[in-house]
Amino acid sequence: MSGRNRSCASASQVCRASSFARQPPRVLIVDVSPPWWSETNSVLCEALDNFLSLASSLDGPSRVPLLSLYAVNAQQECLLPFVQVKGNLVRLHSCVVELRSLPVEGCVRPRPDVLRQAVLDSLLQYKHYTRHTAPGTAPSSGAVEVTVLSSQPGRAVLRQLEQGLKDSDLVGLRRLVVVHIAVEQNLPEQELSLEQCSSEGVAEPEEDLMLGAEMDLQQVENSVVDVENVLKAWLHDQAGEKEHLQLCLPAPAQTPVCIKCDLQERLVSPALLPGTPDLGAKTESIRDFQPHSKSSSNQSPAPQRLRVIKALKAEGVCQSVLYGLPLLIRPTTCWQIDWDEMERNQQTFHALCHTLRTRDLFLLVRCDPQFGSGCNVSSYYVLQASASLSLLLTPVLTRELMLPCHLPVSNEDPPLTTLTLVESCLDQLEEDPVFNPLCLGSNLYPHLRMRGLLSRPYGSNSRSQGRGQRRDTNHPPEGSTSRQLQQRRARATVAPLPSVPPPKPARPPLTLSRPCPRAPSLRLIDGDDDDDDENAACS
Template sequence: MSGRNRSCASASQVCCASSFARQPPRVLIVDVSLPWWSETYSVLCEALENFLSLASSLEGPSRVPLLSLYAVNVQQECLLPFVQVKGNLMRLHSCVEELRSLPVEGCTRPRVELLKQAVLDSLHQYKHYIRHVAPGNNLSSGSVEVTVLSSQPGRAVLRQLEQGLKDSDLVSLRRLVVVHITVERNFPETEPALSPEQCFAEGLDQPEEDMMLGAEIDLQQVENSVVAMENVLKAWLHDQAGEKEHLQLFLPAPGQTPGPSTTPAHRPSPVCIKCDLQERLVSPALLPGTPDLGAKTESVRDFQPHSKSVSNQSSVPQRLQVIKALQAEGLCQSVLYGLPLLIRPTTCWQIDWDEMESNQQTFHALCHTIRTRDWFLLVRSEPQFGSGCSVASYYILQASGSLSLLLKPVLTRELMLPCNLPVSNEDPPLNALTVVESCLDQLEEDPVFNPLCLGSNLYLHLRMRGLLSRPYGSRSQSQGRGQRRDTHHPPEGSTSRQLQKRRARATVAPLPSGPPAKPARPPLTLSRSRPRPPSLCLIDGDNDEEEMAC
């Protein structure tokens, strides 16, 4: 299966049809006033180019449907009118190059009224786009979200924008975000006119009550780095639908164990916890041209060569390079994705017996060492010879209870989405804690998880689907009930000569196609290790699926 087909098939599984249904169009206004622009232009353009390369290549629903970009200095300039982001990388790349080519030398007095005009012009351009460029296009959102990037003090810029926009029509403005890029530079004192504090002195004197807009406003402060700027832009990839909760988690009713004597009328109601779901990463399955070893590791098919003409003997094994040891307690599980693969010592018959025994002993020692030290190993996939510029994949190796390792894909910086969750060091309120503990006390507790106890109704679903997809099944059944088919007559479309050839081929024994079988080897004897913990499986065997559950 080609990489693109795999990506398209996985995209339908990763993204639901209702996901990303309320993504707003985006407007990015960049303050290129000097001398601050000379300190931020390289970082901002690199981060913007990285983000647009990712956003325009994602399969599935569009997360950034439309984008417009303005540059503001001594005048405002629309470098990019509203265009679709998905599949439009060439146009977006030229816009970034045009932004990068703006002058970086000299000094100008910042004019905040131009930022206000850029906001109003973007709203007007959006109305024009809906009315004339895309008439009848049912866009997911009727309002736009404007982000202003500036190295000037963000609080003063926000107050000036509020003061200038308070009497304007902001029905099409969904949210206004001012991002203050901090620049660590001491400008010469010979240029007092360029001081941000003097430029915004009247803005700082405004009372707190005047900071009001009909739309939602936000102020962010980021450092002047590529990673920080990428996080600001990647926040656009999150699902923006907020009309309803994403998930409802039900706990058993507190204080009472349900039994046969409890009537439905007197049965207490369960406790419902409403939750939202947030992605931790951009799934690599949404990206075309994934590497051989993964961009995802969800099945053994991902390890098979793409070309079926390549023989198994000439195929080169994948290479994983161990690059770092990690403490198990220092790895967050949210940075791992995909399904793990089981790694075990090879049993290839072409390897010499002594080499195989030495390999198995080394593998055993590796598993024992990293389990004893409570380590994870960080590994990197080595590119194939002659593959050119290839994408590196990183994985975590974890020792399991059996003589095996689990291979789990791990995130890289390019796929990371911002995640700033608050950490609470205080205990929850006593009344809420009592209710939750009473709910959880009703649950049955198992010391060991056994997936064989779980059923998903899959067999019935497959049977029903198979029957519905074969409309000629009823015809065959009616023939079997009414008149028995004469098995001595050849089927339609086949002659007696063809039938004789089939019978002749069936009576000929097949020739051996593989090498002669080697004599059976005696079983390997390994040194005894410390007692293993109880297994999660009911059956102790060599089946890969059973060991995967362990």
């Protein structure tokens, strides 16, 4: 299969057809008022440009169906009406260029109600968009999510919006998020503080104002990574009407124990990015790992070079940042290498595996693109030493593909009653010291047989074809005798003489000065007589 077809196949496995069906349209309101815009201009525009380049290039269902962008200063300005994000990078990039060109200096003070007017105008704009759009093309989620990026103190901005929107019609507003980009300013002491400047004229109510839409306040640092994470949160599945899965535990006393859970992606799969085979998303075989060479067909491609750039503590590597199918790396047995060189190579490989296992280390390696490949994207892998004489090569994600993940860490013990219930459920499970995948059956063979039988032609054509084959076998063709037919069959069964000299005999296996420990057997050992039949079947 070609790389493009395989990418599409992998994308269909990563994203289900029903996923991301409830993604809301997005409105981004950027506060470009001085003096803070001079500090956040380059950071915000770079983060927005990076995010739009990624979101518009993803295959599969659209995760950000529509986007509109406003710039707010002394007045509001719609830089981008609602447009589709997927496949529309040219239009989105021109909007970022226009945002970057806005003046960074000035003494114009923003009006208190300009943010309110931008929010209401975006809701009205989306209403007009859905009214003039063909049925079925608008997002299934009929509510808009508005995000305000500002360097003014977030609480003052949030109170300002609460006061201004409390009497407005917010039926089309799903969620309002105020993101405070923290900027360090060295203002003169005689000037008012940022909190006083932003909150002047805004009355602090005694209690929170309850709006029909959800309101949220976030604070991030003035860095490209932090602003990117705010935008990349849009790529998560926003459907929250039902839990994603149910984890069922064995009932301790005929009481069902079912834990409802949600799924969240840790990374954007490189399989969803077309035209980037060097990212390391496909590691099913050695052909997927080696890049295509432009050399002639009679020459073998040059070997790929992995450059070790860092040693990692094994306990410090999170499994959620690893993806794809791993590959096994072992010492080469190429017959064109000199015998002494091969022996030294195998001893060095053995010493590397032994050292990594002894020190409990992983290796971070980088796969640089080959010269003339036309792609300057580098991929990274983690090398892990196994008990046998081999290394495990696993792709690791980079910053561009990482999605925000903020999971709480609890330092308190769970309630005693709940802890007792879960422990009693787990006590009913059988423990295996060694995992044996030979005892796992997925019903794959019957499924493949059923698909194969259903795909075969059934009817008169297949029966006539079978009869025709039997008739040709029993009766020789017209004009040929039985003797000629036997001679033809005899000539067909004679193997042709080899046209090239026979290959060199295989070398005897190498012996190391120190024997390698044997890998643990996958055979399960159970002393119970009741499980003898089951273990025999699994073997």
